[in-house]
Amino acid sequence: MKHCLGLFLLVCCGLLRLGSGLSCYKCADYTGVCENVQPCTDEDACISLSERDGKTVRQCIRYTDCNFSRLAQMFPSFAQFTYRCCTTNLCNSGHAVAKATPPLTLVGLLLCVWSWM
Structure with a gap:
């Protein structure tokens, strides 16, 4: 038993x-340090999108928008970029973080x- x-x-x-939902970092800067946290909806993911010159945008985004063509439309000022979408709290920090149990x-x-x- x-x-x-x-x-x-x-x-x-x-x-x-x-917790009650996903939270993501929210900022747009060149430093790579982001401390602002934003609550997201159930349909969201966190994104970290980096332009070639070093500017990085971190925020909530609809999970269905996490593809290159849609992001190119949403961020037309970013000529060349890389991105990462993820679905765990504060996963768009940009730093390798050990996940605690x-x-x-x-x-x-x-x-x-x-x-x-």
Whole structure:
């Protein structure tokens, strides 16, 4: 019985989404440092779009607009650019960030281990 409860809690915690929606960094600058955070809708993704001269735009964008031709229309002043769309909180930081284990998943894992002892 304890094994089933621990496994059930682990699965539930892994599926539980913390927070109430996606948040992305929002800025347009040359520094690469961005601290403004913007809440997004359920249909959004975060984008980090960089022009060849170093200007970077970070913001929420509709996930369906994350393709080169649509972005070229939306950002006509950017002659050549690279972009990355992502769907986790603050994933458009531009820096490699180690993803921490969500606290509830860790609690579920500890409960599962405890139930096997």
